[in-house]
Amino acid sequence: xxxxxxxxxxxxxxxxxxxxxxxxxxxxxxxxxxxxxxxxxxxxxxxxxxxxxxxxxxxxxxxxxxxxxxxxxxxxxxxxxxxxxxxxxxxxxxxxxxxxxxxxxxxxxxxxxxxxxxxxxxxxxxxxxxxxxxxxxxxxxxxxxxxxxxxxxxxxxxxxxxxxxxxxxxxxxxxxxxxxxxxxxxxxxxxxxxxxxxxxxxxxxxxxxxxxxxxxxxxxxxxxxxxxxxxxxxxxxxxxxxxxxxxxxxxxxxxxxxxxxxxxxxxxxxxxxxxxxxxxxxxxxxxxxxxxxxxxxxxxxxxxxxxxxxxxxxxxxxxxxxxxxxxxxxxxxxxxxxxxxxxxxxxxxxxxxxxxxxxxxxxxxxxxxxxxxxxxxxxxxxxxxxxxxxxxxxxxxxxxxxxxxxxxxxxxxxxxxxxxxxxxxxxxxxxxxxxxxxxxxxxxxxxxxxxxxxxxxxxxxxxxxxxxxxxxxxxxxxxxxxxxxxxxxxxxxxxxxxxxxxxxxxxxxxxxxxxxxxxxxxxxxxxxxxxxxxxxxxxxxxxxxxxxxxxxxxxxxxxxxxxxxxxxxxxxxxxxxxxxxxxxxxxxxxxxxxxxxxxxxxxxxxxxxxxxxxxxxxxxxxxxxxxxxxxxxxxxxxxxxxxxxxxxxxxxxxxxxxxxxxxxxxxxxxxxxxxxxxxxxxxxxxxxxxxxxxxxxxxxxxxxxxxxxxxxxxxxxxxxxxxxxxxxxxxxxxxxxxxxxxx
Amino acid sequence: xxxxxxxxxxxxxxxxxxxxxxxxxxxxxxxxxxxxxxxxxxxxxxxxxxxxxxxxxxxxxxxxxxxxxxxxxxxxxxxxxxxxxxxxxxxxxxxxxxxxxxxxxxxxxxxxxxxxxxxxxxxxxxx
Numbered sequence: 001x002x003x004x005x006x007x008x009x010x011x012x013x014x015x016x017x018x019x020x021x022x023x024x025x026x027x028x029x030x031x032x033x034x035x036x037x038x039x040x041x042x043x044x045x046x047x048x049x050x051x052x053x054x055x056x057x058x059x060x061x062x063x064x065x066x067x068x069x070x071x072x073x074x075x076x077x078x079x080x081x082x083x084x085x086x087x088x089x090x091x092x093x094x095x096x097x098x099x100x101x102x103x104x105x106x107x108x109x110x111x112x113x114x115x116x117x118x119x120x121x122x123x124x125x126x127x128x129x130x131x132x133x134x135x136x137x138x139x140x141x142x143x144x145x146x147x148x149x150x151x152x153x154x155x156x157x158x159x160x161x162x163x164x165x166x167x168x169x170x171x172x173x174x175x176x177x178x179x180x181x182x183x184x185x186x187x188x189x190x191x192x193x194x195x196x197x198x199x200x201x202x203x204x205x206x207x208x209x210x211x212x213x214x215x216x217x218x219x220x221x222x223x224x225x226x227x228x229x230x231x232x233x234x235x236x237x238x239x240x241x242x243x244x245x246x247x248x249x250x251x252x253x254x255x256x257x258x259x260x261x262x263x264x265x266x267x268x269x270x271x272x273x274x275x276x277x278x279x280x281x282x283x284x285x286x287x288x289x290x291x292x293x294x295x296x297x298x299x300x301x302x303x304x305x306x307x308x309x310x311x312x313x314x315x316x317x318x319x320x321x322x323x324x325x326x327x328x329x330x331x332x333x334x335x336x337x338x339x340x341x342x343x344x345x346x347x348x349x350x351x352x353x354x355x356x357x358x359x360x361x362x363x364x365x366x367x368x369x370x371x372x373x374x375x376x377x378x379x380x381x382x383x384x385x386x387x388x389x390x391x392x393x394x395x396x397x398x399x400x401x402x403x404x405x406x407x408x409x410x411x412x413x414x415x416x417x418x419x420x421x422x423x424x425x426x427x428x429x430x431x432x433x434x435x436x437x438x439x440x441x442x443x444x445x446x447x448x449x450x451x452x453x454x455x456x457x458x459x460x461x462x463x464x465x466x467x468x469x470x471x472x473x474x475x476x477x478x479x480x481x482x483x484x485x486x487x488x489x490x491x492x493x494x495x496x497x498x499x500x501x502x503x504x505x506x507x508x509x510x511x512x513x514x515x516x517x518x519x520x521x522x523x524x525x526x527x528x529x530x531x532x533x534x535x536x537x538x539x540x541x542x543x544x545x546x547x548x549x550x551x552x553x554x555x556x557x558x559x560x561x562x563x564x565x566x567x568x569x570x571x572x573x574x575x576x577x578x579x580x581x582x583x584x585x586x587x588x589x590x591x592x593x594x595x596x597x598x599x600x601x602x603x604x605x606x607x608x609x610x611x612x613x614x615x616x617x618x619x620x621x622x623x624x625x626x627x628x629x630x631x632x633x634x635x636x637x638x639x640x641x642x643x644x645x646x647x648x649x650x651x652x653x654x655x656x657x658x659x660x661x662x663x664x665x666x667x668x669x670x671x672x673x674x675x676x677x678x679x680x681x682x683x684x685x686x687x688x689x690x691x692x693x694x695x696x697x698x699x700x701x702x703x704x705x706x707x708x709x710x711x712x713x714x715x716x717x718x719x720x721x722x723x724x725x726x727x728x729x730x731x732x733x734x735x736x737x738x739x740x741x742x743x
Numbered sequence: 744x745x746x747x748x749x750x751x752x753x754x755x756x757x758x759x760x761x762x763x764x765x766x767x768x769x770x771x772x773x774x775x776x777x778x779x780x781x782x783x784x785x786x787x788x789x790x791x792x793x794x795x796x797x798x799x800x801x802x803x804x805x806x807x808x809x810x811x812x813x814x815x816x817x818x819x820x821x822x823x824x825x826x827x828x829x830x831x832x833x834x835x836x837x838x839x840x841x842x843x844x845x846x847x848x849x850x851x852x853x854x855x856x857x858x859x860x861x862x863x864x865x866x867x868x869x870x
């Protein structure tokens with residue numbers, strides 16, 4: 001948008017410097033000067049002729065006057081003749097006067113060359129005694145031209161005075177009516193510019209100035225409103241900033257505490273004197289705290305996605321009964337551990353299926369129920385499910401008999417990084433993000449999340465989400481009409497063995513071993529190749545039921561290999577294995593032709609689910625594998641301790657470890673930072689998978705240092721890595737049948 | 744002295760001369776103005792130089808696009824002299840009002856700082 005500006009021209013013929021009042025007056029005065037000059041010329045036109053006529057008339061009058069005077073005074077008062085003539089000249093406006101009767105001559109007034117003598121005039125009169133006499137009268141006047149000029153000058157002087165007086169009046173009145181209000185407005189605007197936004201112009205006139213004042217005031221009101229909004233926004237931003245600072249402080253505590261526990265307990269695992277029970281207990285602690293860390297990080301990732309508008313929701317059919325069943329499974333253990341009743345009530349009718357995002361809806365409910373259990377020391381947590389068929393919504397009320405909240409706390413709990421009370425963080429932990437994320441997710445699911453609560457009585461969270469149209473959905477009206485639900489898998493549940501031929505494309509031998517181990521757990525063996533090109537060749541040569549494709553491999557990466565296979569008509573499912581967990585990475589894998597994506601570190605349960613999805617169950621039904629009871633399987637390390645096969649894999653890993661450390665050390669001496677970074681990155685990923693979190697931590701530091709080409713730090717860290725390696729090698733005995741494992 | 748002040752002076756003096764009908768003084772007045780025109784030694788400039796050592800105090804200088812390398816103020820002197828001289832000594836009585844008109848406008852231009860003739864000359868292209 002182009003900026004509108006007033007440009008002041010330095011041409012003073014266009015940019016008059018005088019005030020508005022003077023300008024208006026000047027224009028008016030010009031017009032008046034023109035008109036008055038023309039009027040003057042017209043008015044004074046023929047003045048000389050008029051003067052001549054007047055002279056003649058006065059001459060006649062003076063002559064008659066003189067004859068009358070002679071009639072009664074000629075004989076008796078002739079000695080006063082000159083006085084009489086002077087009076088006569090004055091009365092009729094003559095400069096001089098001369099009378100001659102016979103030989104007698106009388107004069108009165110002025111007689112000089114500048115005067116003009118009128119033609120001699122004959123007079124006849126009768127004296128007191130009746131005698132008749134004759135004489136002459138000569139009158140003297142100033143020249144006509146001189147008197148005309150005098151008249152003109154006086155007239156023009158009068159015009160000038162009138163114009164000056166009128167001009168002054170006009171300036172005064174224009175100044176009062178036009179300029180003064182404008183000056184006042186300018187002064188007001190100047191003060192407003194300096195920040196006095198409460199000033200207003202008087203709207204006491206119904207003219208252009210009145211409109212100007214009205215609009216100006218309106219503009220100021222608008223500015224005030226905007227400023228108020230900005231101040232509020234600033235306050236909100238400051239509060240958010242403060243909340244984020246608090247959050248960072250909390251987060252650092254939240255991250256450091258479990259991390260310290262993980263590192264501490266991991267270190268104890270190196271102790272050869274540790275008993276089996278202690279060893280298992282420590283591993284479980286590591287798993288639990290690791291899980292907590294994962295939750296914290298997931299919360300942050302979710303919030304980041306929501307704020308960046310990158311969270312894409314699914315809209316798929318979901319059975320509310322199935323959802324509630326899974327929720328019960330997830331919550332029951334926790335509730336039982338705290339001796340709290342966990343109840344789910346249905347207020348019928350309930351649709352058998354709704355359209356929503358199951359993952360996110362479950363996430364909200366888990367958060368609400370988790371909070372309810374967390375803040376309820378004893379009593380009951382109840383979930384009431386009710387559908388509004390007309391509104392196409394379903395609501396879940398999570399009611400607890402816990403510590404409750406004040407009104408002020410209720411107002412705060414949905415804000416980012418905020419909990420009801422800072423003491424909550426200290427006592428119960430948490431990031432203060434769960435409810436904020438839940439409310440946003442609820443809104444994204446076309447619903448809402450609200451809360452009512454009373455201190456020491458309990459809280460009631462009401463979640464409402466859109467269900468899609470329920471017009472043609474079957475409704476369950478009684479408890480006995482509830483559909484069968486698939487009971488969520490218990491961690492202790494047995495898993496059927498699978499069958500099928502699997503091609504594994506993975507360049508890292510340790511990852512190959514790990515995945516092969518996991519495949520063997522479900523009775524499947526795999527053909528391994530270590531780059532995409534070999535994977536393509538193998539898939540074309542042999543028949544496979546499933547391909548597990550690492551995305552980052554030398555020679556040809558997994559994406560390209562998948563694309564080639566799909567282009568060539570390869571129809572078996574391909575599962576991408578990648579350390580990049582972002583949605584766009586997943587999308588890229590799917591776009592290249594992969595059917596599913598498994599992220600590293602591998603979630604064993606998810607991995608086995610994926611295998612079950614694409615492979616057929618083994619013919620022998622009794623041939624099942626049972627996972628370790630009492631805890632969820634998350635990583636391979638979860639199932640390693642009692643498994644000699646995994647011990648074997650650790651041995652292989654440790655046997656290869658010196659070579660991997662050398663792969664870092666050699667390029668480090670040559671300062672080939674790219675190679676150092678790549679080698680450290682590889683070892684970082686593998687170490688954690690085999691339970692050597694300290695290897696992962698040090699390798700991560702080396703990777704960072706290599707990125708900064710920090711040779712000294714790299715060498716120090718490398719020394720630490722060597723110590724860890726030696727400690728690990730001396731602690732772990734290498735399995736005698738490792739050769740078989742590595743085949 | 745600024746050109747504005749000088750206009751007030753010119754207008755007032757001309758009105759006085761016309762009022763008192765002193766044609767010999769009017770002639771002298773015209774000679775002074777024509778001298779200013781011919782030499783560009785304008786009285787306001789000379790006074791400013793004398794008082795301040797700088798002619799800028801005589802008034803603003805037009806910095807726009809000019810067609811002639813000739814000051815508008817200088818041309819104005821010529822126009823005033825010609826108007827008065829022609830109306831008094833060439834045309835005579837029929838244009839008796841014209842010197843008064845010039846005097847009024849000079850006085851008005853001085854008082855209001857708005858000179859139509861000056862503006863017109865600058866529009867034409869005088870600097």
